[in-house]
Amino acid sequence: MSSIHGGNIYEGFSYANYPCDIAGWGGDSAAFGELIAGVRPGLIIEVGSWKGASAITMADALKAGGLDGKILCIDTWLGALEFRLDQSDPERFKALDCRHGYPQVYFQFLANVCHSGHQDRIVPFPIDSAAAALWLLSHGVSADLIYIDGSHEEEAVYQDLLDYSAVLRPGGILFGDDWEWSGVRAAVERFAREERLPITRCHDKWVLSN
Numbered sequence: 001m002s003s004i005h006g007g008n009i010y011e012g013f014s015y016a017n018y019p020c021d022i023a024g025w026g027g028d029s030a031a032f033g034e035l036i037a038g039v040r041p042g043l044i045i046e047v048g049s050w051k052g053a054s055a056i057t058m059a060d061a062l063k064a065g066g067l068d069g070k071i072l073c074i075d076t077w078l079g080a081l082e083f084r085l086d087q088s089d090p091e092r093f094k095a096l097d098c099r100h101g102y103p104q105v106y107f108q109f110l111a112n113v114c115h116s117g118h119q120d121r122i123v124p125f126p127i128d129s130a131a132a133a134l135w136l137l138s139h140g141v142s143a144d145l146i147y148i149d150g151s152h153e154e155e156a157v158y159q160d161l162l163d164y165s166a167v168l169r170p171g172g173i174l175f176g177d178d179w180e181w182s183g184v185r186a187a188v189e190r191f192a193r194e195e196r197l198p199i200t201r202c203h204d205k206w207v208l209s210n
Helices: 030-039 053-064 105-116 129-138 154-165 182-195
Strands: 043-047 070-075 122-126 143-148 168-176 199-202 205-209
Touching: 030 053, 030 143, 030 168, 030 199, 030 205, 043 053, 043 129, 043 154, 053 070, 053 105, 053 122, 070 105, 105 122, 129 154, 143 154, 154 168, 154 182, 182 199, 182 205
Parallel strands: 043 070, 043 143, 070 122, 143 168
Antiparallel strands: 168 205, 199 205
């Protein structure tokens, strides 16, 4: 928190002004708890966080397992391509909560973290995933579990896999969501083929172990 933000960004944040709204997709999967129980991570990196559903589920699993792990959530909170394609979509475009043209959903993420009581575990990093990976490498930060759930476009997902495999500790696990999206599936299969890694499944998540 201090290295990224220079202080605690939750201090003074009036989260009570926001309702708890953890709506999302695949954020309550049993896969999170099973992978955390198996790896017992000290640091989890999440690429693509939206309103924090998956991060909060992982924080709950860490707490339940008596683990002192932290979760770094990397997102621009500006929305992916599909969020901009249909302005009548209440789950995507309208949920961005744009004011004067700029999304405010980041503050809903912060509020959800506060409502869940996980300010001590979840650290947001509002920056694009490529820049975040460079920051992590430059600061010698590596993670035991990395959850890829940002873009659904093949080249962007493939680049995230390349970037974050370099941040993964030996013996760590890359995993992700949205196998049903053709772009995600193509990127994961391409990366796995090049790196000679098996693709396995844990409930609704794809998994790559190094």
